[in-house]
Amino acid sequence: MRKLILGAVLASASLFALTAQAESLAPADIKVGKQYVELPTHVPVAQPGKIEVVELFWYGCPHCYQFEPSINAWADKLPEDVSFRRVPALFGGLWNVHGQLFITLESMNVEPKVHAAIFEAIHKDGKKLATPEEMAEFLAAQGVDKEAFLKAYGSFNVKAQMEKAKKLAIAYQISGVPVMIVNGKYRFDLGSAGGPQNTLQVADYLIDQERTAQ
Template sequence: MKKLFSALILTLLIPLTSYAKDYSDGNGYTTIPTPVRTADPSKVEVVEVFWFGCPHCFHLEPSTQAWKKTISNDVDFKYLPAVFGRNWLAHAKAFYVADLLGIEDKVHEDIYNAINVKRERLNTEDSLAAFFAKHGVSEDVFRKQYNSFAVESRLSQADAKIRAYGVRGTPTLVVNGKYLVDASTAGGSENIYNVVNYLIKKEEQNK
């Protein structure tokens, strides 16, 4: 009896992390039925489908930034803004304006904070023009990019990719065009990047 009791205690003392890598389709991630082609086949692509107005995306962002500092040059990380509602469009366009102007890294966190902390909606061209002006972008330059063919083209491409992925909510991480990871599949937002790292290794081994 004592041996049985001791065995049970040892089992309970095994770190939970020992099971952390035991992921499978439906347990940690879901597999996309038809893989979506990535931009660079020589790398493992990780895409975060997000919305600046999403509180869950906002709370995940510090983890995203910390995780980005740990990835190798073989991993290609990208943000992909979703448009699942009327107010989402302006935020997606703001992302692409910043990207085209080469200031996305500088304003990404500020847009999140303006919307989620300061409660600025930033869902109109005028309000975004004023926001970008505070970051050194003239109103004329902003409006030209905001209404440009380049932005519209990127929006269309993003929409097509998100549909192909089968993403239905934000934030969702897409690994190498094959796997979807979100808080639900990962067992909590704090575990999302553990699953992503597992899938990155899985894809690297496949290569």
């Protein structure tokens, strides 16, 4: 398991290796096998009838944290026919702990500002948020009821969603984060696309491609 986690961290770190000199992409420059890959087996989407975009992430990933402002601004402007959702990557250890935190808060319908506060706490304040009790104390300051959180954290529903997230990561064949998936068909990341803004350009290109195909 330690090797798996280390491998995921290294894969995540490598995503930014090509971003220093990244140039903006023109639609004609975006090619399968270059900026993105098509999954050998297409994965069913959560909301049939909409074009789905998934971001797989980890609260502890510095590149996910750096990507947040860009992807949030992009997601806020998506048209009605596009569905965006986040799925935590579960590579064991703290990845799973933080993934369970995210899924719990999602089940409680907390406001996006809580999600942002967790990223800030980990990356700016050095908090680990490694136990349910530590999470509950921190979340109480964000307006989340401690007892309700702890009850939800250990619930059957959250555990079931954890299993679904694990299966999705396997189906998407991911090895690091942040990674994006469009319509259960196409996978790409910041390294393959050439940086945060190019990643979102690839997402827009594939969304348009899927819309045309419908």
